[in-house]
Amino acid sequence: MGIDLGTSSVKTLIANTKGKILAVAQRDYRIDSPRKDFAEQNPENWWCGTSETIREVIRESGIDASAIKGVGLSGQMHGTVLIDKYRNLLRPAIIWCDQRSELEVKEIYSVISKEALGAVTLNRVATGFQLASLLWIKTNEPVIFNRIDEVILPKDYIRLRLTDTVGTDYTDASSTLAFNCVDRSWAYEVIERLGIDPGIYPTCKESIEIAGEVTPDAAKETGLMEGIPVVYGGGDQPMQAIGNGIIKPGMLSVTIGSGGQVFTPVHEPFYDSRLRTHTFCNAVPGTWNIMGASLCAGLSLKWLAENIIGNTNFQTLSNEAEKIPPGSDGLLFLPYLAGERTPHMDNRAKGVFFGLTLQHTWQHMVRAIMEGVAFSFRDSLTVFNELGINTNRIIASGGGAASGLWLQILADVLNLEVFRTKVSEQACMGAAITAGVGVRSFSSFEEACELLVRHGKSSVNPINANLHLYDRHYAIYRQLYKNNRKLFRQLGENEGENKAP
Numbered sequence: 001m002g003i004d005l006g007t008s009s010v011k012t013l014i015a016n017t018k019g020k021i022l023a024v025a026q027r028d029y030r031i032d033s034p035r036k037d038f039a040e041q042n043p044e045n046w047w048c049g050t051s052e053t054i055r056e057v058i059r060e061s062g063i064d065a066s067a068i069k070g071v072g073l074s075g076q077m078h079g080t081v082l083i084d085k086y087r088n089l090l091r092p093a094i095i096w097c098d099q100r101s102e103l104e105v106k107e108i109y110s111v112i113s114k115e116a117l118g119a120v121t122l123n124r125v126a127t128g129f130q131l132a133s134l135l136w137i138k139t140n141e142p143v144i145f146n147r148i149d150e151v152i153l154p155k156d157y158i159r160l161r162l163t164d165t166v167g168t169d170y171t172d173a174s175s176t177l178a179f180n181c182v183d184r185s186w187a188y189e190v191i192e193r194l195g196i197d198p199g200i201y202p203t204c205k206e207s208i209e210i211a212g213e214v215t216p217d218a219a220k221e222t223g224l225m226e227g228i229p230v231v232y233g234g235g236d237q238p239m240q241a242i243g244n245g246i247i248k249p250g251m252l253s254v255t256i257g258s259g260g261q262v263f264t265p266v267h268e269p270f271y272d273s274r275l276r277t278h279t280f281c282n283a284v285p286g287t288w289n290i291m292g293a294s295l296c297a298g299l300s301l302k303w304l305a306e307n308i309i310g311n312t313n314f315q316t317l318s319n320e321a322e323k324i325p326p327g328s329d330g331l332l333f334l335p336y337l338a339g340e341r342t343p344h345m346d347n348r349a350k351g352v353f354f355g356l357t358l359q360h361t362w363q364h365m366v367r368a369i370m371e372g373v374a375f376s377f378r379d380s381l382t383v384f385n386e387l388g389i390n391t392n393r394i395i396a397s398g399g400g401a402a403s404g405l406w407l408q409i410l411a412d413v414l415n416l417e418v419f420r421t422k423v424s425e426q427a428c429m430g431a432a433i434t435a436g437v438g439v440r441s442f443s444s445f446e447e448a449c450e451l452l453v454r455h456g457k458s459s460v461n462p463i464n465a466n467l468h469l470y471d472r473h474y475a476i477y478r479q480l481y482k483n484n485r486k487l488f489r490q491l492g493e494n495e496g497e498n499k500a501p
């Protein structure tokens with residue numbers, strides 16, 4: 001069984017050892033924003049959705065629950081879940097797209113330089129990362145902060161409810177920015193210098209190690225058998241990579257989910273000295289991954305659909321946008337609705353439609369968003385190429401990969417061949433594969449992926465006629481951020497001045 005705790009929904013899957021998916025179930029939930037820049041979720045909603053989907057897939061698969069040999073977990077990264085000594089939640093979870101901790105990011109760098117911290121964590125701190133969110137709680141909610149017994153990541157809460165054990169894995173720990181990604185251990189010197197008790201950080205293990213077993217209480221709530229092993233699992237990006245069969249260097253995954261990511265495994269913990277990308281520990285033991293992240297990929301289209309168009313049917317949006325020519329008749333979009341992660345690491349960046357004229361329609365806006373997200377991926381790949389990371393094809397996944405138009409735009413903007421796997425729920429499958437390796441149903445990730453992961457025979461190839469057009473638009477796209485960076489910050493400062501006390 002693989003469980004993927006995403007940003008907008010939880011999905012659960014059961015697959016057999018030949019790769020056949022027996023059942024998939026999904027439950028949606030929302031992001032709560034009680035104040036500007038806040039992004040929170042109630043972990044109890046995660047658990048309710050998870051327990052419901054587990055019951056559903058067991059029922060729909062037609063198998064006996066005793067046939068399930070292991071459970072693996074995948075989850076949204078960077079989030080902050082706080083529990084007290086009685087294993088009770090202390091507050092809603094602060095998730096990855098939260099923007100409240102700008103002052104805390106500055107505080108971190110006033111104590112530890114970017115270069116010194118980057119040499120340990122291999123990353124730059126950003127708002128929404130657990131370390132910054134934890135310091136925000138320390139400053140703004142000291143009563144809650146002083147009651148913290150352990151701080152965990154989103155999927156770890158689901159494992160806690162399943163097994164009554166607290167812990168995390170190296171991939172998710174990497175994303176907290178309180179972790180030494182070279183030594184694969186908590187960065188205790190960093191933690192202590194920031195005035196945080198290192199004792200609140202949990203046990204950390206490899207993704208394939210068994211964390212615990214399903215408890216009697218969890219068995220009653222989910223329909224699972226008591227005693228089923230549950231592995232530590234991993235962050236959603238390492239898990240989707242495994243579900244796509246990407247376990248060795250040379251292959252690149254591009255995920256168009258709520259956020260967007262480009263991801264490739266590497267054998268050494270090297271990183272961009274300018275800290276424009278992320279280097280995290282990978283789920284395959286002894287490997288790391290280089291990742292670029294865009295905060296609002298699918299979220300940009302969801303925003304337009306819900307707030308402007310009033311039609312949220314994704315296939316309809318894609319079909320309508322396909323009527324618009326490449327380049328959207330001169331309309332460009334910066335997908336910075338919640339700031340931007342790589343390569344700018346700028347939480348003050350804003351979303352922009354540039355080039356609007358009277359001829360443009362909402363269909364143009366849809367296509368411009370798809371193209372803008374592809375340009376944001378190209379930003380990250382430009383850094384990858386500077387680091388000597390070269391790939392010749394892409395494996396696309398996430399909800400956006402269901403759009404043939406979006407895949408063609410990716411191929412054209414990145415000038416790379418784009419493939420898809422035959423499995424639609426790659427992160428769930430990656431979690432299931434990780435469970436299978438952990439309980440020894442497979443001897444290795446290589447064996448499991450060879451047996452279970454199938455890539456489609458057809459691919460989406462770049463259209464030569466579009467390459468030059470997108471090169472010219474990308475050059476303008478890059479310049480738009482540079483020209484407006486100071487204005488974004490001025491706008492943010494003006495907003496702050498006009499806030500009511």
